[in-house]
Amino acid sequence: MEKPKYLMIKDNIKDFIDGQSPNTPIPSEREIANTYNASRMTVRRAIEELVEDGYLYREKNVGTFVADVKMRRKVHSALLEDALKENTNYKILYFNMYFDIKGENDITENLESEPGELFLRIVRLVLDKETPICIEEIYISRKELPNDDISDLNHFLNFDKYIEEGSMSQVFVPMMIPTQYAKLLNMKINTPIIRIDHLISKKNGIPFVFVRSYYNPDKKKIAITM
Amino acid sequence: MEKPKYLMIKDNIKDFIDGQSPNTPIPSEREIANTYNASRMTVRRAIEELVEDGYLYREKNVGTFVADVKMRRKVHSALLEDALKENTNYKILYFNMYFDIKGENDITENLESEPGELFLRIVRLVLDKETPICIEEIYISRKELPNDDISDLNHFLNFDKYIEEGSMSQVFVPMMIPTQYAKLLNMKINTPIIRIDHLISKKNGIPFVFVRSYYNPDKKKIAITM
DNA sequence: CAGTGGTCTAGACCACTTG
DNA sequence: AAGTGGTCTAGACCACTGA
Numbered sequence: 001m002e003k004p005k006y007l008m009i010k011d012n013i014k015d016f017i018d019g020q021s022p023n024t025p026i027p028s029e030r031e032i033a034n035t036y037n038a039s040r041m042t043v044r045r046a047i048e049e050l051v052e053d054g055y056l057y058r059e060k061n062v063g064t065f066v067a068d069v070k071m072r073r074k075v076h077s078a079l080l081e082d083a084l085k086e087n088t089n090y091k092i093l094y095f096n097m098y099f100d101i102k103g104e105n106d107i108t109e110n111l112e113s114e115p116g117e118l119f120l121r122i123v124r125l126v127l128d129k130e131t132p133i134c135i136e137e138i139y140i141s142r143k144e145l146p147n148d149d150i151s152d153l154n155h156f157l158n159f160d161k162y163i164e165e166g167s168m169s170q171v172f173v174p175m176m177i178p179t180q181y182a183k184l185l186n187m188k189i190n191t192p193i194i195r196i197d198h199l200i201s202k203k204n205g206i207p208f209v210f211v212r213s214y215y216n217p218d219k220k221k222i223a224i225t226m
Numbered sequence: 227m228e229k230p231k232y233l234m235i236k237d238n239i240k241d242f243i244d245g246q247s248p249n250t251p252i253p254s255e256r257e258i259a260n261t262y263n264a265s266r267m268t269v270r271r272a273i274e275e276l277v278e279d280g281y282l283y284r285e286k287n288v289g290t291f292v293a294d295v296k297m298r299r300k301v302h303s304a305l306l307e308d309a310l311k312e313n314t315n316y317k318i319l320y321f322n323m324y325f326d327i328k329g330e331n332d333i334t335e336n337l338e339s340e341p342g343e344l345f346l347r348i349v350r351l352v353l354d355k356e357t358p359i360c361i362e363e364i365y366i367s368r369k370e371l372p373n374d375d376i377s378d379l380n381h382f383l384n385f386d387k388y389i390e391e392g393s394m395s396q397v398f399v400p401m402m403i404p405t406q407y408a409k410l411l412n413m414k415i416n417t418p419i420i421r422i423d424h425l426i427s428k429k430n431g432i433p434f435v436f437v438r439s440y441y442n443p444d445k446k447k448i449a450i451t452m
Numbered sequence: 453c454a455g456t457g458g459t460c461t462a463g464a465c466c467a468c469t470t471g
Numbered sequence: 472a473a474g475t476g477g478t479c480t481a482g483a484c485c486a487c488t489g490a
Contacts, residue, residue, distance in 0.1 A: 004459060022431050027470045028475060041267070044476090054393060057429045061468040061475050068431025071393040075301050075452055087354040123342040167280060167297040169451040174400050174418040174443050192418035201284045205248050205294025217400050224450070226301055232480060254456060265480045270457090287456050301478040 003023065003219075008047035009036055014055060016201050022068040027058065029064070053095055054225070074225040077170060078134075079198055079211060080160050087129045090157075094123040107139055111207050118142040122157070125184055132185045133219050137212040162200050162208055171197040172222075183214045235262055236272035242279060248294040252282065255290070275351045280451070299449040303396060304360075305424055305437060308387050313355045319410075320349040333365055337426050337433050344368040344416075348383070351410055358411045359446050363438040388426050388434055398448075404440065411442045419443055 009032070015027060026032075029047065033040045047064060054072040058064050082088045086088045097120060111119070122138040138157065162168075171194040182189045198211040215222060235258070252258075255273065259266045273290060280298040284290050308314045308347070339436060348364040358392045364383065368372060388394075399421040408415045425435040441448060 006459075030475085039463090041462090042460060045459090059429075059469095060477075062470085065430075065474065067429075069428070069430055071427065073393075075450075076394075077452075093373045111302040154371065163452075167299075167451060168451060169296070169300075172398055172420055174420045177420055181472065192402055194398055194420055201283075201294070201297065203293075205290075205297055220396040221396060224301075225393060226303075232478075256456085265482090267481090268479060281475085284457065285488095286458075289456065406483090 005036070005038055006042050006045040006049075009038060009043060010049055012036075013046060013050060014065055017055065017066045020066045024066045025063045026066065044154065066221055067140060069223070072225065074223070076224075077168060077198060077211065078196070078215070078220060078222060079136075079161070082126055082128075082133065082188075083158070085128070088133075089127050089129075091125040091127065093135075094121065096121045106197075107210055107212075109117060109138060110197070110210050111141055115182065128219070129218055131205055133183060134213050134215040134218065135181050136214075139210040139212075140208070158222045159211075162202060166208070168198055168199060168200045173197065181214055185214070185219075187216055187218075191217075194222055196222070230266050231262070231264055232271040232275075233379055235264065235269060236275055238262075239272060239276060242391060243292045246292045248292055248293045251289045252292065279302040296451070300449070302450075303389070303394060303424060304422070304441070304446060305362075305439065308352055308354075308359065309384070309386065310415065311354070314359075315353050315355075316355065318348065319351060319361075320347065323345045333436055333438075336423070336436050337365065337367055354445070357445055358442065360439050360441040361407050361410060362440075364435040365438075366434070370424060385426055385437075387436065388428060392428045394424055394426045394435070396425075399423065401423065407418075407440055411440070411445075413442055413444075418447055422448070 003035070004191075013026065013032070017024075027035070029040050029043050030046075031045045035044070047058075051058060051064075054067055056064050057067050057071070064184070076151065076202060093111070108117075119142060120138075120140045122136075122140075124136050126133045126136060174192060175193045177185065177187050177193045177197050179189055181187075182191070187193075194215055194217065196213045196215065198213065199207055200209050201207045239252065239258070243250075247349055251340075253261070255266050255269050258273075259269045262269070273282060273284075277284060278291075278299070280293055282290050283293045284298070318393075328373075334343070345368060346366045348362075350362050350364070352359045352362060400418060401411050401421050403411065403417045403419045405415055406419070407413075413419075420437045420441055420443065422441065424439065426437070427433045427434050441451065
C-alpha cells in the first residue's frame, strides 16, 4: 500500500519548483539523491517523469531546469478534463437500452460490432455550472456491461481508468451544429463547430466505448500541448 | 557516436513483434537481458519506451504483451506528419519580409512580441502530389532568424527539431473556409473547416514560430491517438 | 511453487561544459 | 579539474499470478 519512493520524490520536486521562474536550475541528481537517501537511479526516474510531463527540461552536461508553465503537456481529452472538474454536471437527454444502431455504419465499425449486436446509447448535455458546454452521444456495447446492475450510471460513464490503462483515439470533424442541438447549446443554427469522435479501447485493443461530442466553441477551447 | 544499448534492444524488440498478433507475450525481462548480455534495468528501459509508444503493454505479475496496432500513440501535428511524407510539396503564395502584424493581436500575443517588432510572414499551399491539403500561414519573429542567409527557406521551415526538443501547443478552431482560400483548396464557400493554430516554443519556453493552418477536411483527417 | 513485473541500491564509466 | 546528465551493471526484495 506504500507509495513508491520515486513518486514521493517526484511530488516533492514538483512542490519545490512550484512558482519558481522558468529556467531556474534544480539541484543535481546526485545532490537530490543524497537529500532523500535514495540512489541516483531512483531520483532519475522521478525527474524523468517530470520531464515527460513538461515540468522540467534537461541540458546535457549542464543541469536540469524548471520549464515554462506553458510547456506542461496537456494531451488529454476534454472528455476526461471535464469529468474531473468540480463544476461539471450532466443532464441525461436520452437513454435507450438495447438500441440497435445497425446502419449508422461509422459507429458500429468503430466498435467492431457483429451483425445484430446491441448497444446502450446515452445522450447527455455537459454543463459547467449552468453553462452548456457540449452534447455527448455515448455508445457502449451490451456485452461490455454487467448484466445485473445498470443503476449506477455514473460508474459506467467514468472512463478515466480505461483511458489511462488503454488507449483513446480522437478524430476531429468540422461541421455545422446539428439543428436539434443548437437550442440545447444556446447556439445559432449554421454555426461551425468541431465534433470529436472518441474511441476508447482496453489494453488488449478491444474497443470499449464510443463517444461523439459536439462542442460549443465559445464555451470550450479545444487545445493540446505536446 | 555509438548507439546506446537500450536503443539497440528496443529496435530489436520492435522488429521481433512486428507482425505478431496482438496479446502475444514477449519473453520476460530477465530472459531478454540474458539474450543480449544486458542488465535487466537496460532491458526495462527499452521496454518502457515501447510501452510508452503503445507497441507493448504490461500485465503486472504476468508478462509483457504485443499491443494492437491501433494502440500506437500518434500524438503529433499534421504539420510534422506532412513534412515527413514523400509526396508532400509546397507552393509559396506570399512571402513578406519585415511584415508588421501589429493589430492582429492573437498572433503577436502568442509570439509575445514587443511593440513594433518585425516578423517574416509566409503563406503556402501544402499539397499531397497534386491534391491541395491545407493552407499554412507562418509567422517567425525577425530576431529568431539569422541575419545573413534567408535563401535556404526549407531549412527554416523545418520545425521537427523544435517540436521534438521544445513543445508545441495546438488550438482547434471551427470556422467557415475563408473565401480567399476556398478556391485554392478546391472547396465550396460556406464549408465548415478546422483551423489549427500551432505555437512552437523552444526548451526555455521562448516562442519560436506560429503557424495557422486551414485544412480541407475531405483531404486530411485530423486525428490523434493517445 | 516458480516466474513475473515493480522498485531500489551502490556503485561505475563516458562525453561534455564551465570556471 | 570539477561537476553534470546519459548509460549501464549485478545484484536485491516485494507482491502477485497461475499452474
